[in-house]
Amino acid sequence: MEKTELLIIGAGAAGISAASAAWDAGCRDIILTDRLPYPGGVLPQCLHEGFGLAAYGSELTGPAYAARLAERLAQTGVRFLPGREVLAVTKEKTAVLSGSGGIEEIRFERLILATGSRERTVGSLALAGTRPAGVFTAGQAQEMINLHHWQLGDRIVILGSGDLGMIMARRFTLEGKQVLAVLEQGESYGGIARNYHRCIEAYHIPIFYRRTIREIHGMPRITGVTVENLESGERELLCCDTLITAVGLVPERELIRGLEGKPWLSLAGNCSRVHDLADSAAAEGTKVGSLVAGQLLK
Amino acid sequence: MKSYDVAVIGGGLLGCFAARNLCRRKLHIALLEAREDVCTGISRANTAIIYPGYDHKPGTLKAELCVRANARFDALCRELDVSFSRCGSLRVSFGEKADAVLRKKYENGLLLGVPGLRLLSGEDAQRMEPSLAESISSALYAPTAGTVNPWELGIAACENAAANGAALFLSTRVLGIRRTEQGYQIETDRGHFSCRAVVNCAGLQADRVQELLFPSPVHIAPDAADYLILDKATGNKPSHIIQYEPEDGGKGFNAVPTVEGSLLLGPSERENETDFAVSAAGLSFVRERAGQVLPGLDLNDTIRSFAAVRPNPQRPDGSSIGSFVIEHPGLAFWSLIGIKTPGLTCADELGRYLADKLAAELGAEENPAFDPCRPGIRRARELPLSQRAALVRENPEYGEIVCHCEEVTKAEIRETIRRGAVSVDGVKRRVGAGMGRCQGSRCERTVMELLAEELGVPVTAVRKDGPGSEILEGGHGKN
Ligand SMILES: Cc1cc2nc3c(=O)[nH]c(=O)nc-3n(C[C@H](O)[C@H](O)[C@H](O)COP(=O)(O)OP(=O)(O)OC[C@H]3O[C@@H](n4cnc5c(N)ncnc54)[C@H](O)[C@@H]3O)c2cc1C
Numbered sequence: 126m127e128k129t130e131l132l133i134i135g136a137g138a139a140g141i142s143a144a145s146a147a148w149d150a151g152c153r154d155i156i157l158t159d160r161l162p163y164p165g166g167v168l169p170q171c172l173h174e175g176f177g178l179a180a181y182g183s184e185l186t187g188p189a190y191a192a193r194l195a196e197r198l199a200q201t202g203v204r205f206l207p208g209r210e211v212l213a214v215t216k217e218k219t220a221v222l223s224g225s226g227g228i229e230e231i232r233f234e235r236l237i238l239a240t241g242s243r244e245r246t247v248g249s250l251a252l253a254g255t256r257p258a259g260v261f262t263a264g265q266a267q268e269m270i271n272l273h274h275w276q277l278g279d280r281i282v283i284l285g286s287g288d289l290g291m292i293m294a295r296r297f298t299l300e301g302k303q304v305l306a307v308l309e310q311g312e313s314y315g316g317i318a319r320n321y322h323r324c325i326e327a328y329h330i331p332i333f334y335r336r337t338i339r340e341i342h343g344m345p346r347i348t349g350v351t352v353e354n355l356e357s358g359e360r361e362l363l364c365c366d367t368l369i370t371a372v373g374l375v376p377e378r379e380l381i382r383g384l385e386g387k388p389w390l391s392l393a394g395n396c397s398r399v400h401d402l403a404d405s406a407a408a409e410g411t412k413v414g415s416l417v418a419g420q421l422l423k
Numbered sequence: 424m425k426s427y428d429v430a431v432i433g434g435g436l437l438g439c440f441a442a443r444n445l446c447r448r449k450l451h452i453a454l455l456e457a458r459e460d461v462c463t464g465i466s467r468a469n470t471a472i473i474y475p476g477y478d479h480k481p482g483t484l485k486a487e488l489c490v491r492a493n494a495r496f497d498a499l500c501r502e503l504d505v506s507f508s509r510c511g512s513l514r515v516s517f518g519e520k521a522d523a524v525l526r527k528k529y530e531n532g533l534l535l536g537v538p539g540l541r542l543l544s545g546e547d548a549q550r551m552e553p554s555l556a557e558s559i560s561s562a563l564y565a566p567t568a569g570t571v572n573p574w575e576l577g578i579a580a581c582e583n584a585a586a587n588g589a590a591l592f593l594s595t596r597v598l599g600i601r602r603t604e605q606g607y608q609i610e611t612d613r614g615h616f617s618c619r620a621v622v623n624c625a626g627l628q629a630d631r632v633q634e635l636l637f638p639s640p641v642h643i644a645p646d647a648a649d650y651l652i653l654d655k656a657t658g659n660k661p662s663h664i665i666q667y668e669p670e671d672g673g674k675g676f677n678a679v680p681t682v683e684g685s686l687l688l689g690p691s692e693r694e695n696e697t698d699f700a701v702s703a704a705g706l707s708f709v710r711e712r713a714g715q716v717l718p719g720l721d722l723n724d725t726i727r728s729f730a731a732v733r734p735n736p737q738r739p740d741g742s743s744i745g746s747f748v749i750e751h752p753g754l755a756f757w758s759l760i761g762i763k764t765p766g767l768t769c770a771d772e773l774g775r776y777l778a779d780k781l782a783a784e785l786g787a788e789e790n791p792a793f794d795p796c797r798p799g800i801r802r803a804r805e806l807p808l809s810q811r812a813a814l815v816r817e818n819p820e821y822g823e824i825v826c827h828c829e830e831v832t833k834a835e836i837r838e839t840i841r842r843g844a845v846s847v848d849g850v851k852r853r854v855g856a857g858m859g860r861c862q863g864s865r866c867e868r869t870v871m872e873l874l875a876e877e878l879g880v881p882v883t884a885v886r887k888d889g890p891g892s893e894i895l896e897g898g899h900g901k902n
């Protein structure tokens with residue numbers, strides 16, 4: 126069994142920052158691991174600009190931001206093990222990893238969980254109607270379009286106006302698709318103002334507040350949704366061939382179920398709480414990384 | 424024209440098990456299924472309970488088959504390498520009328536020889552299952568009740584039939600049936616089949632398939648039902664199947680801790696609806712009942728909802744039929760019409776029953792080469808670490824996790840495709856990829872790429888489930 130002083134699970138903005146900061150603080154025995162074959166977490170699929178204002182003083186794209194983080198990581202002696210899924214963490218302070226190279230067990234002194242978040246799905250909304258093809262979560266669509274250049278549909282409805290929903294509304298528009306509506310149950314958009322101005326306003330994308338979807342129509346492919354006006358209770362059918370749901374992120378903490386509060390465990394980034402900005406996830410990683418390194422060196 | 428001894432129409436649970444059991448005889452079997460995969464109809468959406476059998480009238484075929492099927496279920500699932508959880512069931516009541524119903528069911532169960540039944544007080548039931556509401560007045564405990572994944576079972580039966588020589592014809596819809604000197608000629612959208620015997624297991628269409636040649640005295644009047652699924656990590660999940668016996672004679676309700684670890688809640692009941700679309704009112708009913716029976720559940724942990732369709736059998740006068748309808752309108756022509764609960768429990772027994780009847784009619788001998796065993800898909804997550812490591816050394820794709828929620832590897836997904844999955848949902852039905860809390864939002868893309876690679880089609884041609892369900896643009900829209 127392999128041993129390490131500090132194991133960090135998840136090489137997104139938070140995990141890389143934690144690893145780099147722990148190295149800078151003097152810890153010399155660090156393993157950073159991720160299921161993806163490359164570092165950066167969700168950043169490489171975020172092609173738009175708007176990252177790094179706080180950390181680097183300039184507006185970077187997601188991939189450029191990830192590249193900076195990776196550069197910093199490369200200057201350290203952190204052992205980076207990509208392409209490994211952590212299957213389990215035990216209370217005996219071991220982690221089980223699975224990758225095409227084999228099954229590995231790693232014993233650690235301290236663990237930083239930086240596993241990010243996952244998206245809430247349309248399934249959790251338990252909408253009435255059919256269960257057709259043509260329904261995607263925003264992050265899933267972002268990955269398919271930005272990293273794989275797949276075409277999802279032409280007439281798009283987006284449920285939810287958080288940052289991801291608004292960014293995807295612009296993405297589809299730039300791809301030449303028609304975004305028929307961004308629907309938001311609240312009285313205002315859910316994400317940050319910058320994204321509203323740059324994504325929705327600048328492209329004249331129709332956004333409707335106090336609206337939700339009640340029913341999905343069409344089989345085998347989606348043909349429309351029933352939209353309810355939450356003020357008047359009126360419902361109308363909106364025809365579309367694609368539905369994108371951007372209905373929230375959930376911290377990804379399944380690995381530490383039952384281990385919460387263990388003194389050897391720390392959390393950083395979106396798995397601790399959902400951060401609007403990668404900068405803030407990275408900053409939290411940096412803080413947690415140097416803190417944990419300090420405790421290890423004592 | 425293709426020629427067989429028996430044509431089984433319909434590849435749901437009943438057709439797959441009919442084919443499997445017909446293979447026990449020296450007979451050439453063709454299984455004809457209209458859709459591009461098996462078990463996508465009623466068999467895909469139901470309550471998944473393996474019933475103990477105390478509900479049915481002594482002396483009926485239903486009672487006999489259900490009690491026997493339950494007793495044989497461990498052996499069946501071992502043969503077919505399918506997970507089975509004999510978790511036991513608690514049927515609970517909230518008042519005197521329902522208490523009396525439970526006592527009746529208990530006595531009926533004793534008559535039928537259902538093992539281990541116990542009537543419990545409300546407190547005893549609560550002690551056994553702390554997640555139950557305090558206001559429960561009594562419970563009927565049946566230790567032999569259990570649950571399987573219905574389509575996993577049906578697909579296993581189909582694979583077993585195929586391994587024993589049955590020919591599977593998918594995307595093959597039966598359009599007409601004629602009598603011939605040798606037996607029957609079946610017209611499909613993929614050509615003609617001649618056969619000596621017909622077994623009609625066409626589910627919701629079974630009455631109409633019989634009417635292609637004979638009158639059907641039984642008519643199917645479908646209605647719909649809704650279900651919710653809660654995440655496997657949800658709190659206060661019961662460890663037994665919970666069945667609610669209504670006080671007012673109204674609708675029942677079940678909570679089933681599934682073999683996947685999730686919690687299935689439902690069904691609701693809706694009249695005169697024939698499609699698999701979920702209704703908001705149905706879901707509200709399910710939520711309300713769940714709150715009443717299992718008040719500690721957190722319904723925010725819902726990961727999915729779905730609808731089912733019941734094939735209610737009716738007489739011409741509109742009255743409903745409670746027994747299994749097994750029609751024999753002509754020589755060597757058998758129809759299963761409107762087989763509802765406990766059709767999943769009894770699928771293998773019904774198949775055996777039909778096979779015995781047909782074998783007698785056709786004078787078919789035993790097939791000594793019949794092998795009842797079907798190896799399941801090897802699941803990396805079920806192996807101890809040392810064996811798992813060995814498997815990865817043998818094939819590195821057993822180390823690559825594609826579905827993070829259910830821990831499904833690339834190698835396992837490839838195997839489902841080699842075994843017959845042709846769509847994203849087909850992969851899901853065979854190995855559970857996409858069934859977990861993220862509902863495929865993280866693995867669907869890789870599953871699509873693997874399907875495209877294995878099937879030799881562009882990714883735009885990859886379907887969710889069946890024709891017209893192409894997931895990407897460039898696939899749909901053209902049809
Ligand atoms: C889908 C999505 C899209 C986003 N898009 C934008 C955007 O366009 N603009 C913007 O400003 N912000 C966006 N954000 C928010 C912002 O980018 C994030 O707050 C920040 O990057 C999160 O960093 P993180 O390190 O906490 O998580 P992540 O970047 O998610 O990194 C977590 C890493 O952990 C790994 N991991 C998880 N579980 C395991 C395991 N069991 N084994 C191995 N590895 C594991 C994952 O593969 C991942 O690489 C987005 C967030 C998400 C979830």
Ligand SMILES: Cc1cc2nc3c(=O)[nH]c(=O)nc-3n(C[C@H](O)[C@H](O)[C@H](O)COP(=O)(O)OP(=O)(O)OC[C@H]3O[C@@H](n4cnc5c(N)ncnc54)[C@H](O)[C@@H]3O)c2cc1C
Pocket residue numbers: 432433434435436437438455456457458461462463464465466467468469470471472473474595596597598624625626627628629632648690731732733734762763764765766767768769
């Ligand atoms: C809501 C509900 C809950 C249930 N719960 C339980 C339970 O908990 N326990 C239990 O034991 N039982 C239960 N059952 C019963 C069980 O699910 C059914 O008895 C069983 O699934 C019936 O399978 P089937 O093969 O008849 O139907 P299906 O699975 O529908 O199969 C019929 C097949 O025939 C095909 N077909 C139709 N027409 C043609 C044609 N012309 N040519 C070719 N193919 C055709 C269809 O495409 C379909 O694949 C439940 C049923 C329902 C509806």
